[in-house]
Amino acid sequence: MEHVEAVVIGGGQSxxxxxxxxxxxGLKPVVLEASDRAAGSWPRYYDSLTLFSPARFSALPGMPFGGDLDRYPHRDEVVAYLTAYADRLQADIRTGRRVIAVRADGAGFTVELEGGGQLWARAVVAASGSFGCPHRPDLPDLETFAGQVLHTAAYRGPARFAGQRVVVVGAGNSAVQIAAELALESRTSLATRAPVKFARQHLLGKDLHFWLTHTGLDTAPLARLLKTPPAPPVLDDGRYRAALTASIPDRRPMFTRLTNDRVTWADGTTERLDALILATGYRPHLPYLAGLDGALDPAGHPHHRGGASPAHPGLAFVGLEWQRSLSSNTLRGVGLDAARAACRLAAHLARS
Structure with a gap:
């Protein structure tokens, strides 16, 4: 069995x-990435995805984005950036290595790989993100619906839905962005439980992220103060609010029923529906920790304090939503949480 100092599970941004x-x-990490390249989930996001933060506020530590720093990078630019970042790292990055289990083993952990390989590590960081676990909410009679149902994890673009009747469920950035582009080629509604909340993309001539960064709000340790973190508003330069105002797409209260190929709305009207797209987010995807006592809570969510495992000093988490701040699971904010985790693990290894 190969012995290493630290294993990082996941080769995406976190x-x-x-x-x-x-x-x-001062440590020598081994990064284990399940896919064939170190870019995480970004290559599999929908085609039109564009960051809501400018390039100058979207870089990982040690390597700024190139080009115009005030632009909003496209998905493919982010993939290229992460690939270049990985190439520059002085770390052992191994792709095509899916971790299936982590077990406590003496003063460290045994990390089991799909196919039978194993590593023993003094420290482990779970940084595999949540893209592998799309959240599928309990919607009324969803199992009886005969049309297409897909999560945004499987959505690529509007072409396959041209001319169809489509409902997008969700009120976040991705839900609004996807519904707006679908509405140009299909009859699309955005179904939400409450009106969509918008935040202005620019204030006093500066992008919102300028103010979040310079006031410290973006990275302030707020997670412990919030029992239920608020849903972030949709960042908008005016076009998405205008699209909803023009009903392209229209926004409707959540439907009350699905049956066969029809949807029933809150006002009692029914109509034929071709496709339902769930823009309902993701949940932490850490199945490899299921056998590690105390790593996860009974619901399968990571048990941590600011990214540190109370049960296992050599285990840390990075890239969780609201891990410490509102930017914890973003390109612009994950670096601070990563540095904190690395500092804790280095101190732990020095003591052990």
Whole structure:
């Protein structure tokens, strides 16, 4: 069995930021990425995805985005950036290595790989994100609906829905962005439980992220103060609010029933429906920790305090939503959480 100092599970933005922080802390991490390249889930996001934060506020530690720093990078630009970032890291990044289990083993952990390989590590960082676990809410009679049902994890673009009747469920950035582009080629409604909340993209001539960064609100340790973190508003330069105002798409209260190929709305009207797209987010995807006592709570969510496992000093989490702040699981904010985790793990290894 190969012995290493630290294993980072996941080679996306969280794993790469963590590897960078561990190297700076004097450790030699091994990054295990299940896919064939170190770019995380970004290559599989929908085609039109564009960051809501400018390039100058969207970089990982140690490597700024190139080009115009005030632009909003497209998905493919982010993939290229993460690939270049991985190439520059002084870390052992191994792709095509899916972790299936982590077990406590003496003063460290045994990390089991799909196919039978194993590593023993003194420290482990779970940074695999949540893209592998799309949240499918309990919607009324969803199992009886005969039309297409897909989560945004499987959505790529509007072409396949041209001319169809489509409902997008959700009130976040992705829900509004996807519904707006679908509405140009299909009859699309956005179904939400409450009106969509918008935040202005620009204030006093500056992008909102300028103010979040310079006031410290973006990275302030707020998670412990919030029993239920608020849903973030949709960042808008005016076009999405205008689209909803023009009913392209229209916004409707959540439907009350699905049956066969029809949807029943809150006002009692029914109509034929071709496709239902769930823009309902993701949940932490950590099945490999299921056998590690105390790592997860009874619901399967990570048990942590600011990213540190109370049950296992050598285990850390990076990239969780609201791990410490509102930007914890974003390109612009994950670096601070990664540095904190690396510092804690380096201190733990020095003591052990």
């Amino acid at each position: 794993g790469l930021a963590t590897a960078h922080a561990l190297v700076r802390a």
